[in-house]
Amino acid sequence: IDLIILATSSPDVPMSSTAGIVQNKLGCTDCGAFDINAVCAGWVHALDVGSxxxxxxxxxxxxVIGSEIYSRILNWEDRSTCVLFGDGAGAVILSEVPEGKGIIGSWLMSDGSGAGVIEIPAGGVRVPIPSENFEEGMQYFHMDGRAVWTFAIEAFPQAVLGVLERCGKKIEEVDLIIPHQANINIVKAGMENLGLPMSKTFTNLHKYGNTxxxxxxxxxxxxxxEGKIAEGSLVVTVAFGGGLAWGANLIQF
Incomplete structure (x- = not known):
């Protein structure tokens, strides 16, 4: 391994990088390591950077790793958020592949004016814990559900169409869309806005929630x-989340 990139918005500590901690545990002593925080869109950003x-x-x-432990940053008295999320991790190793295979391209976008829509208000240098500006509860995950819905149902199709246009592909050529597993209704709305049936996507929300x-x-x-991706499949991975940040990768298997 020559480099480790870890996408997370629930790091072990604010400093230093969780990627460095993982590097040490893996025994990869001769490589670089750093974190990327684009919240739920972190994976598609990390995959693009790694490629x-x-x-x-x-x-x-x-x-490239995506890893989260949201169970430790949620307010378990806030039922509007704590019942939605799960913990999990996934990883890939990126290496050179023949021309026309692998990650064909990516499309990334951010809107910092929406930073407060999904956030942990305290714990950084803006509101240290403790400080005169700190109030109990600010150390937990906060989300404006209505604003997230409005953002996500537009960001989902925009990112998919954005990466396809950038790579010179048409929506009809796509075999499968793998979205961020935010909410089944967001996935359904996004697929409907793309004019695609749910059979063209994959969900596992019922098992893990939003990881x-x-x-x-x-x-x-x-x-x-499950055999939904095979040799020759053209796949779009798409994600959207805090930042606000959203994006997609086009992958030729």
């Missing part, structure tokens, strides 16, 4: 196990 290292001098194998930055790699692994 850009592969093939450059010194980077033959890049380990944030880990949801896409977990779903991709299970889709492969």
């Amino acid at each position: 850009r290292f592969v093939g450059t001098v010194g980077y033959e194998n890049v380990l 944030a930055g880990a949801s896409v790699p977990i779903a991709m692994h299970e889709a492969m196990e």
Whole structure:
């Protein structure tokens, strides 16, 4: 392994990187390691960044991880959030593949004006714990559910169409869309806005809930196990979340 990139919004500690902690536990003593925090869209960002290292001098194998433990950052008295999320992790190793295979391209976007829609208000340098501005509860995950819905049902299709246009592909060529497992109604609305049936997507929300930055790699692994992804499949991975951040990757298997 020449590089480790870990997408997480629930790091072990604010400093240093969780990727470095993972590197030490794996015994990968001769490689770089860093975190990416794009919340639920972290995986698609990390996959894009990792793909850009592969093939450059010194980077033959890049380990990309999505890992979250939301059970430790949720307010278990807030039933509007705590019942939605789960813990999980997924990983891939990126290496060079023949021309026309692998990650064909990505499309990433952010809107920092929506940073407060999904956040943990305290724990950073803006509101340290403790401080005169800190109030109990600010150390937990907060989400404006209505604003997230409005954002997600537009971001989902925008990212899918964005990466397809960038890569010169048509929606009809896509075999499977693997979305961030946020909410089944968001997935249904996103697929409807794309004009695609639910048979063109994969969901496992009923088993794990929303595992944030880990949801896409977990779903991709299970889709492969169930035979929904095979040699020759053209797949879009798409995610959206806090930041606000959203994006998609186009992958040719």
